[in-house]
Amino acid sequence: MELLxxxxxxxxYPNSSDQALTDINFTVHEGDFVVLCGPSGSGKSxxxxxxxxxxxxxxxxxxxxxxxxxxxEQHDAITLAKDIGMVFQDPENQIVMSNVMDELLFGxxxxxxxxxxxxxxxxxxVHYFGFNHLLQQDxxxxxxxxxxxxxxxxxxxxxxxxxxxxxxxxxxxPIAAKNxxxxxKQLNDELGITxxxxxxxxxxxxxxANRIVVLEQGKIKFSExxxxxxxxxxxxxxxxxxxxSQLYLAFTGILKTxxxxxxxxxxxxxxxxxxxxxxxxxQEEQVKPEKPLLELKEIDFSYSKHTExxxxxxxxxxxxxxxxxxxxxxxxxxxxxxxxxAGLLTAQxxxxxxxxxxxxxxxxxxxxxxxxxxxxxxLHETLQEEYTALATKHGKSETEVQTLVKEFQMEALLDxxxxxxxxxxxxxxxxxxxxxxxxQILLLDEPTKGMDPAFKEEFASIxxxxxxxxxxIMMVTHDVEFAAKHVTRCSMxxxxxVIVTEDTTAFxxxxxxxxxxxxxxxxxxxxxxVVTVEEAKASWQMKKALPSSV
Amino acid sequence: xxxxxxxxHPFVLLLYYIIVIAGLMMYQHPVFLTAALLSIIxxxxxxxxxxxxxxxxxxxxxxxLFVFVFTPLFNQQGNIVLFELFSRAFYLxxxxxxxxxxxxxxxxxxxxxxxxxxxxxxxxxYLFSKFFPKWALxxxxxxxxxxxxxKRLADIQDVQEMKGVSMKDGKLREKAQNGMLFIQILxxxxxxxxxxxxxxxxxxxxxxxKRSQYEAYLWKxxxxxxxVFLLLLSLLTLIGWKxxxxxxxxxxxxxxxxxxxxxxFYLLSWILLISLPIWTEGKEVIKWNxxx
Numbered sequence: 001m002e003l004l005x006x007x008x009x010x011x012x013y014p015n016s017s018d019q020a021l022t023d024i025n026f027t028v029h030e031g032d033f034v035v036l037c038g039p040s041g042s043g044k045s046x047x048x049x050x051x052x053x054x055x056x057x058x059x060x061x062x063x064x065x066x067x068x069x070x071x072x073e074q075h076d077a078i079t080l081a082k083d084i085g086m087v088f089q090d091p092e093n094q095i096v097m098s099n100v101m102d103e104l105l106f107g108x109x110x111x112x113x114x115x116x117x118x119x120x121x122x123x124x125x126v127h128y129f130g131f132n133h134l135l136q137q138d139x140x141x142x143x144x145x146x147x148x149x150x151x152x153x154x155x156x157x158x159x160x161x162x163x164x165x166x167x168x169x170x171x172x173x174p175i176a177a178k179n180x181x182x183x184x185k186q187l188n189d190e191l192g193i194t195x196x197x198x199x200x201x202x203x204x205x206x207x208x209a210n211r212i213v214v215l216e217q218g219k220i221k222f223s224e225x226x227x228x229x230x231x232x233x234x235x236x237x238x239x240x241x242x243x244x245s246q247l248y249l250a251f252t253g254i255l256k257t258x259x260x261x262x263x264x265x266x267x268x269x270x271x272x273x274x275x276x277x278x279x280x281x282x283q284e285e286q287v288k289p290e291k292p293l294l295e296l297k298e299i300d301f302s303y304s305k306h307t308e309x310x311x312x313x314x315x316x317x318x319x320x321x322x323x324x325x326x327x328x329x330x331x332x333x334x335x336x337x338x339x340x341x342a343g344l345l346t347a348q349x350x351x352x353x354x355x356x357x358x359x360x361x362x363x364x365x366x367x368x369x370x371x372x373x374x375x376x377x378x379l380h381e382t383l384q385e386e387y388t389a390l391a392t393k394h395g396k397s398e399t400e401v402q403t404l405v406k407e408f409q410m411e412a413l414l415d416x417x418x419x420x421x422x423x424x425x426x427x428x429x430x431x432x433x434x435x436x437x438x439x440q441i442l443l444l445d446e447p448t449k450g451m452d453p454a455f456k457e458e459f460a461s462i463x464x465x466x467x468x469x470x471x472x473i474m475m476v477t478h479d480v481e482f483a484a485k486h487v488t489r490c491s492m493x494x495x496x497x498v499i500v501t502e503d504t505t506a507f508x509x510x511x512x513x514x515x516x517x518x519x520x521x522x523x524x525x526x527x528x529x530v531v532t533v534e535e536a537k538a539s540w541q542m543k544k545a546l547p548s549s550v
Numbered sequence: 551x552x553x554x555x556x557x558x559h560p561f562v563l564l565l566y567y568i569i570v571i572a573g574l575m576m577y578q579h580p581v582f583l584t585a586a587l588l589s590i591i592x593x594x595x596x597x598x599x600x601x602x603x604x605x606x607x608x609x610x611x612x613x614x615l616f617v618f619v620f621t622p623l624f625n626q627q628g629n630i631v632l633f634e635l636f637s638r639a640f641y642l643x644x645x646x647x648x649x650x651x652x653x654x655x656x657x658x659x660x661x662x663x664x665x666x667x668x669x670x671x672x673x674x675x676y677l678f679s680k681f682f683p684k685w686a687l688x689x690x691x692x693x694x695x696x697x698x699x700x701k702r703l704a705d706i707q708d709v710q711e712m713k714g715v716s717m718k719d720g721k722l723r724e725k726a727q728n729g730m731l732f733i734q735i736l737x738x739x740x741x742x743x744x745x746x747x748x749x750x751x752x753x754x755x756x757x758x759x760k761r762s763q764y765e766a767y768l769w770k771x772x773x774x775x776x777x778v779f780l781l782l783l784s785l786l787t788l789i790g791w792k793x794x795x796x797x798x799x800x801x802x803x804x805x806x807x808x809x810x811x812x813x814x815f816y817l818l819s820w821i822l823l824i825s826l827p828i829w830t831e832g833k834e835v836i837k838w839n840x841x842x
Binding site: 052054055056078081085086090094095096097098099102105106107108110112114138139151154158339342344365367368371373375376377379393419433437 | 759
């Protein structure tokens with residue numbers, strides 16, 4: 001049955017000459033699991049918001065959206081609010097109430113449910129999601145993943161027929177994101193709820209969805225089954241493919257095949273038919289002279305006397321000019337470690353050495369800190385004002401600032417308010433501000449959260465330029481694939497302690513679970529073990545490619 | 551605790567407080583007030599072993615003494631002069647009056663220390679939302695924003711401190727200036743984010759129709775029983791007050807403090823009313839001890 005239908009949909013935002021959406025025609029059937037993907041600014045969010053009548057997007061719309069064969073306008077507002085549920089990107093901002101129970105009830109109260117109905121439905125959903133233990137908690141105490149589950153549950157309580165999600169996992173760590181995706185699959189399979197999700201983290205979604213819709217510049221590029229979408233994406237949007245598929249494409253070069261592998265199992269099958277040896281000359285890494293810039297010795301830290309220590313006997317050495325990634329699960333003390341290095345927190349025990357000299361705290365002027373949310377970095381109305389203020393503070397001349405601005409291609413944006421910038425521009429803008437201060441160490445806190453794959457690459461190259469100017473970079477991240485691709489060394493934090501620090505490749509090669517998809521594919525197989533597609537490209541030598549037999 | 555005084559419907563509990571406080575103000579008689587204060591201390595003991603009262607005891611004692619000392623100083627009505635000091639007469643009536651006001655005051659304060667234990671914040675919010683549903687919703691939204699704002703401000707401080715803009719060191723003027731700047735950022739940023747909150751509210755049908763209210767507290771048959779009991783006792787309290795049997799007459803002539811006839815009956819019902827928590831909680835204590 002056709003549940004949702006868009007016919008000749010066009011949309012233009014006010015004061016904008018370009019159409020945000022052009023000639024959108026597509027139909028969602030009952031029980032579908034549709035993924036909308038495309039680069040930032042391709043119109044994903046606009047399309048998704050148009051499907052939700054209550055959001056009342058400002059702008060000119062032409063064309064029609066039909067729900068169950070009847071145009072939106074002719075539907076009862078309450079039916080639409082009930083039947084089409086929506087979960088947004090930011091887990092925090094969607095929450096309205098201060099306690100979990102009230103948050104679950106909020107939607108039902110809006111739509112006039114009786115107390116008995118509400119009791120029954122909450123009991124059911126709490127049982128289904130298994131979050132009995134969260135019910136009496138304050139919403140501000142939950143983790144990001146838990147918050148997003150509460151948001152989902154609160155919408156599900158209204159019995160939606162269609163669930164629309166706008167990048168719901170962009171702000172979550174990989175484990176929570178995966179759990180959330182499988183929860184959606186469960187809802188789709190067990191309850192038959194139709195799901196439309198906008199997302200650029202496609203790895204899991206390829207095996208969950210039954211249709212992939214790719215948007216580009218406000219138009220639908222194609223709308224196909226995952227298998228077909230895979231070969232279509234392979235043509236020019238490879239960054240959106242799972243690593244397994246990227247590896248395949250790098251070595252077969254055959255497009256339009258119906259059987260590009262997209263998960264570990266399939267890729268392993270494909271590799272069985274390959275005869276690959278490693279190109280030895282590439283294996284040898286040039287040994288760089290070690291020059292410790294920053295040494296932490298036996299650091300202990302707890303937030304108060306009676307709480308559990310967050311960092312416990314932590315020792316870490318950061319080499320000059322390297323890009324070090326600190327990996328680890330939630331609550332292992334990653335952000336706390338950054339704050340101690342930044343001098344925002346003081347450790348109770350332990351020593352810090354900077355360039356071999358024992359210091360109590362590293363001079364703030366030597367450190368640049370890019371926060372997770374770059375919006376908080378700006379104090380002034382325009383970028384120009386911000387940079388001028390920073391230049392006077394650090395005694396920099398106008399021309400020095402100008403060079404930096406040019407280097408990061410920010411000239412056109414100087415008169416904009418920081419909040420009007422896109423996510424990528426905002427991060428660049430903040431980096432320019434930080435570099436005006438001439439830092440020796442750059443601290444990055446989860447920089448790739450919510451970035452689309454294309455921008456991730458751009459961001460990496462920006463950081464590489466910063467690194468080439470001699471700045472040492474320390475990054476806290478959950479993003480294993482990103483770290484594997486770009487970072488020189490990785491440290492693993494566990495229970496407040498650095499348990500291992502190794503060169504990136506060696507680090508990931510040893511790991512079984514906490515590693516990249518490519519490593520999981522190539523580990524314990526007859527082909528040489530690699531960590532990233534790039535490494536495979538550089539070091540693999542193919543003797544003969546047997547016809548793929550997946 | 552599943553049973554006990556706390557398990558009654560918030561309306562019943564609120565009614566208890568209103569009646570007892572009204573009674574404390576109406577029954578201006580040392581015997582009645584002393585009995586009330588003692589009962590209230592017992593209520594405190596049985597509810598939380600007097601922990602909450604302990605926190606407030608100096609405050610209560612100080613206020614009571616203050617009133618007790620200063621009333622005879624300013625109240626110059628009476629027939630029986632106790633003594634004279636600095637050519638000022640101290641009357642027995644005024645001293646008794648002072649004692650009664652002090653007892654009333656400490657009784658009310660001691661009762662209020664149990665208020666937080668019995669009517670917890672969610673019960674209070676529930677009662678509030680019954681009388682002012684719209685204000686209650688705004689209050690709840692505000693409650694959500696408090697921790698959010700605190701966290702955001704801390705984040706802003708951290709980030710800006712790394713930039714060298716700080717509220718911690720520098721001249722006072724600079725510190726104040728930076729602080730204002732931070733607040734400004736906090737507000738601009740929060741307004742931006744609040745747009746998303748508003749979207750999430752309307753996506754869940756906020757404002758489409760009149761909201762219903764979740765009854766977190768169901769009205770049970772025990773609540774009926776307790777309500778009838780409370781109303782009966784308050785009726786007796788009212789009759790006692792009307793008949794002047796429970797008030798000590800100070801002027802024109804000081805009455806004897808001894809209770810006579812009907813007054814004993816009213817005292818009994820008065821104690822019964824105040825010590826309702828003792829009966830209901832005590833029953834549970836005995837039950838648990840017995841089964842152990």
